[in-house]
Amino acid sequence: MTLFENEDNNLLDEDDEIIYVSKSEIKRDAEALKKLGVELVQLSKNELEKIPLDDALSRAIELAQKIKKEGYRRQIQYIGKLLRSRDVEPITQALDKLKNRHNQQIALFHRIEKLRDDLISTGDAEAILTQYPLADRQQLRNLARLAKKEQEENKPNKSAKQIFQYLKELSEIE
Structure with missing residues (x-):
């Protein structure tokens, strides 16, 4: 040797x-x-x-x-x-986790926007009620009716924003 x-x-x-x-x-x-x-x-x-x-x-x-x-x-x-x-491995893992959380948040917002748009166009709250059983059917219908009226009269989308906010709160609860 x-x-x-x-x-x-x-x-x-x-x-x-x-x-x-x-x-x-x-x-x-x-x-x-x-x-x-x-x-x-x-x-x-x-x-x-x-x-x-x-x-x-x-x-x-x-x-x-x-x-x-x-x-x-x-x-x-x-x-x-x-x-x-x-050792940068724990740092990159934590950074990836943060990025993924951000991507999940964006995906959630897109789902909520789709639910809101479907509610306004159809007036049917069933899809929302199946996903969020704690949702108030009457409140959703009233907001959807107001949002549709605002769209037809080319007014600001105040009710649509309220629907989005309400759905966002529901998603945070569950």
């Missing part, structure tokens, strides 16, 4: 595998971490609290949120450098 030294003066066995990482791959990894840093900087304080960050990284992100122009670019590079020395 022969031992030899590598560039870092570490003793290596001939059987040890030396993993070669190209300069381009290192640059791609660094760029990906900078993009992750930009995503973190764009989050609100409430969202940042849900992501597992250490103190140094949190302070760097808060500072980047306050900085403009060239200083911002340098701060993003610094955040990328900090991320290189950390």
Whole structure:
């Protein structure tokens, strides 16, 4: 068994595998971490609290949120450098979870808008009542009738907004 030294003066066995990482791959990894840093900087304080960050990284992100122009670019590079020395898997998982929650919220709003539009066009509240059994049938019918009248008279959609708000509240209850 022969031992030899590598560039870092570490003793290596001939059987040890030396993993070669190209300069381009290192640059791609660094760029990906900078993009992750930009995503973190764009989050609100409430969202940042849900992501597992250490103190140094949190302070760097808060500072980047306050900085403009060239200083911002340098701060993003610094955040990328900090991320290189950390396990970013929990951070990316938390970020994906936040994004998914946002996507779920948008999908919910689209479903509510469709229910509202169907209610206004048909006047039938059955679809809503099957999905939200706590809904008040009479209130929905009154709001739908008012919304249809507002549409016909080209008035502002006050009742349609009230229906949407009511359905949104119902979805939060259940």
